[in-house]
Amino acid sequence: MNKYYLETQMLSKKYGQTYAVNKVNIHVKQGDIYGLIGPNGAGKTTLMKMISGFATPTEGEVQLFSEEDRTRRIGVLIENPGLYGNMNAFENMRLRAVAMGVYDRKNIMEILDFVGLSGDLKKKTGKYSLGMKQRLGIGFALIGHPDFLILDEPINGLDPQGIAEVRELILELNRKESMTIMISSHILEELGKVATTFGIIEKGRLILELSQAQLKQQCEERVEIVSTDNGRVAITLEGMGIRQYRVISADTVYAYGCMQRVDEISRQLVERGVAIRRIGVAGTSLEDFYLNTLKGGAAS
C-alpha cells in the first residue's frame, strides 16, 4: 500500500517552450497540512490545477484516488472562488452540489454556518467582499465531505482578521474533520502557523520538502561556535552536560538549548585552549530560511 495520500512523479507542465512545473515529486501523508510555498509565478497554482484534474500534465503522473472518486473526494479552491454574481451563496453552492450529485439542503446550510455566511443568505455573491468570497470558496470546497482539500492562496487579499479566521477554519477542518489539506501561499509566516509539512517551489521546481520539526530545527535559536578544533569543542560541550549539538562544517558547531550559557561555554573553551573565532547566539527566522533556500535553489 502506498504510504502517501498524494504523490506526484516527475510531474511537469509545459506552456510553449517554458516549464511552469518541472519534474515535481511531492509527498503528502494522510492528515497532513501540506504548505506549498513559493514566490509569485513559481508554479504553485499550475501544480494544484494538475492535482485537481483541471490541467493535463505534459509529463509525469498524479497518484490520488481514482478518476471517478476525484469529483467527490477532492474539494478545491483555486485562487478565488468561481461564483455567479447574480445568485446568492446558497444558490451557487446548490449548483455545485447538484453537479456532484450530492445536493442536500441541510448540508449546505451547515457549511454556510461553518464558514460564517448563514447570515447573508439573501445577498447576491456579486456584492460580497473579498473575505466573504474566500470563505464561500472554502465552503464550496467542503461540499460533499471531501477527504482532501486543495486551497490555493486562500488568504490572498484578506485583512488580518480575515487571515486569522481562515487559519482557524483550516485548523478546525484538519483536527475535527480529519481532512488532509494542501495549501499554497507566498507568505511563509502564515503557512508556518498551520502547515505540518512544507514544500518550497521555485521556477517550477520543488527545491525542498521538509516537516515542521525539520523546519523548526533549521530555524531554532542556538549557540554558534566557530573554532579551529571541532573535536575539542564537542568534548567541552559534553563535559558541560550539553548533549544537543551538531557539527555543521569543519569549523562550526551548533549547540541547542543553552542560550543562557554562552559566557560559560566561552570561558570553558578558552580554558581548554580552543582558539575561538566566533561565538554567539544565532537563529534563522522563517523568512531568512525561506530566502536562503530560494537563493540556494536558484544557485543550484
Place this chain on the structure above:
Amino acid sequence: MINLMKMNGIRMFHSKLFYVMMILCFGIFLFFASLEIDPETQELDRIIMEEEGIDADEARFGTTVGGTLTQDTPLEDVYAEMVGSGVLLIFAGVFASVYSDEERKSGFLKNLTVGRSGKKYIFASKAPVLLLFCFLQLMVCLAAVWLGINSAGEHRVISVENLAVYILTETLLHTAFGIFLMVCYEVFRKIVVNILLAVFTALNLSGFVLSLLETKISVFRTFTEALGGRLEMTQYLLVTRARNMQVNENVFPFVPSLVAALIGLAVYMTLGMVICSRRDTV
C-alpha cells in the same frame, strides 16, 4: 453527465438572459405578427416591392419579417414565415454564446472537479439546456404570432401534426446552430467574435458566400458535378434548412432538414467534446 445537465437546467432558469430573450422574442414576434396582417401595412409593402421590383421571395433575405401574407393565410404559414426570418437563429446563437461566456468568466468551472475524462461532459451537458431554450423560444413565438394575428381576425391551424413536426425539426436545427456557436466559443473564447459570427451566419451570409464559391470556382463546380451535378451544398446548411422550412411538407420536405439537423448535432457535439477534453478547464 445527468448531474451536470440538472445543474445547467437550474442555472438557465436563474439566468436573466433566458427571461430577457424570451420576452424579446415574444415582443418582436407579437409586433411583427400584428403588422403582417395589417391591411394597410400589407398594401404599403406591396407598393414598395412593386416600385423597387423586388420579388416576394427575395424580400425574405436577411431578417426582414415580411412577405405576401393575407388574412386567409393559415397561422402555421405566418409562423413559418416569421421563423424563417432568422431572428430566432440569432437568438439561439447569442444565447449559446453568452451562456458559455458567463460560465467561463464567472470561473464556475473551477468548482467542477470532473477529472480528465469528465471534461467533455461539461460541454455536452449544455446541449439539452440549449435544446430546451430553442423549444421554449419557438413555443413563445408561436404564442406571440397567434396573439398577434388573431387580434385582427381568426387564423386557424390547418394541420396540427405538420406544425408539431415543423416545431420539432426547427428546434433541432436551432439547437445544432447553437451548438455550432458553442464550439466557436470554445475555439475563439471571445464573445464579440461569437456574436458577430452568430449574426453573420444566421443571416445566411455564409451560405451566400458558399453559393458564390459553388458557381464561380471551378473546383467547387467540379466537386458538385461529380456528386451528381444537382447537389447544392448551400441547401444542406443548417441555416438554409432552418430559414426555408415550411409547415406544408409538400413545399419543403421535413426529412432532409431533420437529417441535416441530426448530422449537425452529431458533428458539432463531437467537435465540442473533443476540444473540451483536450483543453485545460482553467
